Amino acid sequence: MEKLRDSKFRTILTARAGELEALKELAQKDPWKPVCHIHPECGLLNDPNGLAYFNGEYHVFYQWYPFGVIHGMKHWAHVKSGDLVHWKRMPVAIIPTEDYESHGAYSGSALEKDGELLLFYTGNIRYADEARSANLCMARMDKNYGITKAVANPLIEGVPAGYTGHVRDPKIWQDEDGKYCIFLGAQRKNRTGTLLVYESQDALQWKLRGELKTPMINFGYMWECPDYFRLDGRDILLFCPQGLAPAGHDYQNLYNVIYAVGKLDLANLTFETECVRELDKGFDFYAPQTFQDPAGRRLLLGWAGMSETEYPSDKNQWAHCLTLPRQLRLQDGVLRQMPARECQVLRTDCFSLRGCLTGNSVSIANDGNLYELDIDFTDIQSRDIMIELFKSEEERLLLRFDQVNGVVSLDRRSFLNNFTAPVGPVRTALFMPAERLAVKIVVDQSIAEVFINDGTVVFTARVFPQVRSTGIEIRADGNLVFDLAKYKLKRGI
Ligand code: FRU
Structure with a gap:
């Protein structure tokens, strides 16, 4: 042939x-x-x-x-x-x-x-x-x-x-x-x-x-x-x-x-x-x-x-x-x-914050899309918990925990570079709502890896944000306690 x-x-x-x-x-x-x-x-x-x-x-x-x-x-x-x-x-x-x-x-x-x-x-x-x-x-x-x-x-x-x-x-x-x-x-x-x-x-x-x-x-x-x-x-x-x-x-x-x-x-x-x-x-x-x-x-x-x-x-x-x-x-x-524990070697400049949300939101100071974010939520009395990354006036990657239905979703519809229209901009998964929620997110310019509750649910997502879209915000419609650490990351390759 x-x-x-x-x-x-x-x-x-x-x-x-x-x-x-x-x-x-x-x-x-x-x-x-x-x-x-x-x-x-x-x-x-x-x-x-x-x-x-x-x-x-x-x-x-x-x-x-x-x-x-x-x-x-x-x-x-x-x-x-x-x-x-x-x-x-x-x-x-x-x-x-x-x-x-x-x-x-x-x-x-x-x-x-x-x-x-x-x-x-x-x-x-x-x-x-x-x-x-x-x-x-x-x-x-x-x-x-x-x-x-x-x-x-x-x-x-x-x-x-x-x-x-x-x-x-x-x-x-x-x-x-x-x-x-x-x-x-x-x-x-x-x-x-x-x-x-x-x-x-x-x-x-x-x-x-x-x-x-x-x-x-x-x-x-x-x-x-x-x-x-x-x-x-x-x-x-x-x-x-x-x-x-x-x-x-x-x-x-x-x-x-x-x-x-x-x-x-x-x-x-x-x-x-x-x-x-x-x-x-x-x-x-x-x-x-x-x-x-x-x-x-x-x-x-x-x-x-x-x-x-x-x-x-x-x-x-x-x-x-x-x-x-x-x-x-x-x-x-x-x-x-x-992430393999060695990934911690890349951490630098730790910023940590502990506090309560009472139906409000908090913005985390951040100036670039290269970081690891670890958040522990406890004493959760909220129906909705949201984490927004790559945030600017027009863009955000939205991670949302629906504590009532036990559904977590990742939504990238707001990006101006909206590149995968045929298969839709939202992914969902079931998770086990509890009084405690642990989230680790690694962001590296155009990739976010999201690890929920010790990696029982994981989302890998590419996003192509505008340079100004670097904000981080957490929000809840009820009460909870959060304990957060953010590290900048060093070069690995
Ligand atoms: C999967 C795949 C494999 C193949 C390779 C070619 O993505 O299609 O089945 O070996 O990529 O690059």
Whole structure:
């Protein structure tokens, strides 16, 4: 079959003199560029890939198209950090130069083996007639960060019978008895999503075991970016089903992320599912991936972005960022996500305030959109509690707790850069109203991450405010006590 030819499928090796420098210069001047969230110097970032703690450092790779804010030829970009908050940009890790990855090095994950970090990724292939295929590929990173593609690539060529060309995003892990396993996101020929399970003794030769059986039968048309891990005595399956219809407070985005809590039985290829929930209730969150650090923590980073959406920063030649690293815990069947404790290293200039609201509001002095805000509300006798961020006369991001109905909402409709009209400007979630409410919000220029009650409800939201929109206000229609700390944040990348 003839392969698709399109100028967006060119690698960074074809950059003309000064081409990338010009893009970076434009992007760098953009006041919406994050300061502590991993983001591209120019071009488009999407999924986090290959997350790992290796050789005494944290490694994050991400999907990157260097030459513009479109989904073109995807590379694996690479940043590393000794402390999980200060990130150093490394040379591009995977440049898709080979036939078996002719239309991009798509997403995948990492595993340490014999002193090397193995990077499993998807060789994306596109044909002229809209058809596509995918190959499972691998590259090795040594302790000097030298990266070599496996001679045996592709490790799996093409897609198995019964599936469309949409088979990708390997999640690799090692089973207790030493064998290697991969979950691959896949689309059946009948246009429903599923996961394929592969096994290997040496991580090179892979055998298809079959589909993972779950109760999620007609659950979207494609499952992307699977992840699997054990946490607090349970198995967690995490993936991105595309094509779910909105249902109440769930699945309000174009594409959504869910996790299932239960028990994996590899021998029988089943995932006995106790519950299925949405991971993040915000507007801009997709393709998260997790890894375990040496202390045994399960850490997650997600793509703070959404496909098929034009963002206001596009005009400045860069798009999207990752979330902060979040630590996961499982309690009562709910995944709690909170920023990894290392994020506190970025704090500076603490401002604190304790007081009462009696049906009134209080403004918090603030002059920039780079801060962490921690608020504890107690003795709550209010039906409505509101926190407004990015506030100016015409703009605000409104976080509102409806204590009567137990619904929390995030509303970004007032921004002059109102960029996601088709899927609506408000997101909602259920929460448990009580006399106490704890809210942590991290704001970094054009991203806000909201963590409610120890991360039981989380919203990730991009906003593109006017420079003057920096106000913070809290308001309640009844009585409550608040205890607030605001920190400015230092540069992490
Ligand atoms: C998810 C995704 C993956 C794919 C990658 C390509 O956002 O579509 O399924 O591997 O992005 O960049």
